[in-house]
Amino acid sequence: MSCDRIARCGGLFRAAGLAALALLLTLTAASAQRRVALVLGNSQYEHAPPLANPVRDAQAMAERLKKLDFEVVSGFDLTKPRTQATIAQFAKQVRGADIALFFYAGHGLQVSGKNYLLPVDAALEDETSLDFEAVPVDFILLQMSRETSIRLVFLDACRDNPLAEVLARTAGVNGASSGLAEIPIENDGAGTLVAFAARPNQLAFDGSGEHSPFTSALLRHIGASNVTITEAMNRVASDVFNATAGKQSPWINLSLTREVVLHKVDLDAPLIVGEATAPQTEGGSDARNTGAAGASGQSDDQLALDVLRRKIPKLASDAPILFDHPIDFGDPAIDGKSIAQLIKGKPLFSPVEGLDKSVWEGKHCDGCHEWNEARLCDQAKNFAANDVSVLRLQHPLGTRFKVALAKWAQGGCK
Known part of the structure; x- marks a missing residue:
């Protein structure tokens, strides 16, 4: 990961600590x-x-x-x-x-x-x-x-x-x-x-x-x-x-005789926990911990994942997510609308970081991405499977929309 990419995620790393930094470096x-x-x-x-x-x-x-x-x-x-x-x-x-x-x-x-x-x-x-x-x-x-x-x-x-x-x-x-x-x-x-x-x-x-x-x-x-x-x-x-x-x-x-993926993100890869993340013993000695469970019963690795997951916003309602039913997102900009309605609407944020507003503002999302129910379900399954790596990233319709998509996929994309 380049230094500029780390800088853009600076706020996240400061909050999650060095263990989370090691996690993200490994994942990418x-x-x-x-x-x-x-x-x-x-x-x-x-x-x-x-x-x-x-x-x-x-x-x-x-x-x-x-x-x-x-x-x-x-x-x-x-x-x-x-x-x-x-x-x-x-x-x-x-x-x-x-x-x-x-x-x-x-x-x-x-x-x-x-x-x-x-x-x-x-x-x-x-x-x-x-x-x-x-x-x-x-x-x-x-x-x-x-x-x-x-x-x-x-x-x-x-x-x-x-x-x-x-x-x-x-x-x-x-x-x-x-x-x-x-x-x-x-x-x-x-x-x-x-x-x-x-x-x-x-x-x-x-x-x-x-x-x-x-x-x-x-x-x-x-x-x-x-x-x-x-x-x-x-x-x-x-x-x-x-x-x-x-x-x-x-x-x-x-x-192509096999699938080619240029950017693999493996959430199951072993984590690299550096010396800076190792807990100190009561006597102040340098006791290295490579992922063993601490007093809470959780490993440092799991704690780092949990810190990142806590940064993913919650929906305002625990009701099941259905494609054409209104959703209580907890975001006034999209509350009360269904997935089917929102993908026909206009983006709230740039789909690509730094993209000039003249390119995306006022455009319809389905026109840019050719979204349909089947294609959106595939995308939603990726959100559900890779929550830590993708749900923290912005989306043209807001992060809560991605959270809703992941929940929709978990329910079978109904």
């Missing part, structure tokens, strides 16, 4: 997989108008992946020679990794069904340009396939590309297009996921905000706790479709 620790990522972003093109978001997209993705315990090899606004050098560094580093990941934001194009990424110095003036100025996507896929178990590829490279038009017009290259072509996954590609910002041959939006619609959604979901990468990409596709009013639909091709 990533598994001991070796993860290596290549992240490239190009905005300042020398022979085409600059793009607003790719470098910001790539930088944000690099930071997110570092927090998910990836070794990140990154490059921004790179020429062809510098791109090749960065890929070479990645190729050496990624060999034998459990998870290999590639993210690219910038200009790309396809020619006769083959995809290319464009460094910032690409001009594409004649038919030889692709060989000397562009980078074949297949070349990068080859580098990340050596002795790796899982390969994840994210291409935010379907933007309107004037260089593709130049190549098609002046060099007479048939089939040159801004939209990327489908990358088929053959039998030897088991363990691979390829995600495009848009469907094959469709253009993607660069976005008017800080990030493109695709990268915004990817940043929102790729590190979600206990969510498989497949489910995360389903959520990304839904968010992009809604954010662009149906004009852009991400395309995902996968052949």
Whole structure:
């Protein structure tokens, strides 16, 4: 866990003490997989108008992946020679990794069904340009396939590309297009996921905000706790479709032989209790306690859990929670409304920390999340099973709404 994340939870840690801190550090620790990522972003093109978001997209993705315990090899606004050098560094580093990941934001194009990424110095003036100025996507896929178990590829490279038009017009290259072509996954590609910002041959939006619609959604979901990468990409596709009013639909091709979860939260993991949490004997000697029951009959570990659970707000009523019955939450903003009503309403808080109000304020929750009873039940079961790790976090409809969802799941989502 990074220092800034610990700082944001400072109030919680001070109240719960060092035992709770040790608990949370353990719960959020990533598994001991070796993860290596290549992240490239190009905005300042020398022979085409600059793009607003790719470098910001790539930088944000690099930071997110570092927090998910990836070794990140990154490059921004790179020429062809510098791109090749960065890929070479990645190729050496990624060999034998459990998870290999590639993210690219910038200009790309396809020619006769083959995809290319464009460094910032690409001009594409004649038919030889692709060989000397562009980078074949297949070349990068080859580098990340050596002795790796899982390969994840994210291409935010379907933007309107004037260089593709130049190549098609002046060099007479048939089939040159801004939209990327489908990358088929053959039998030897088991363990691979390829995600495009848009469907094959469709253009993607660069976005008017800080990030493109695709990268915004990817940043929102790729590190979600206990969510498989497949489910995360389903959520990304839904968010992009809604954010662009149906004009852009991400395309995902996968052949994963097992579930991939980038952020596992294991509430049953053994706790690490440091020396600072060990109780002192009456004589003042340093008696270490690794979880043995104290005078109260509870271990330090259990006491830490109980402290955190006491911070989860209570509902004003112990009545059973039903999907379409009014609920006494104990929160005037939502009291007397049912779950069915609230998911059709508007959020009270930002769904993502720091998100500008113009993005979420006044929007309807079901439009943002495609909530329905079945999908909400799955989410509620996660709240019920992982109460300490998720119920303390804010929700667009308030924390008490999450508490009610967990209770609804415990009652069978009726």
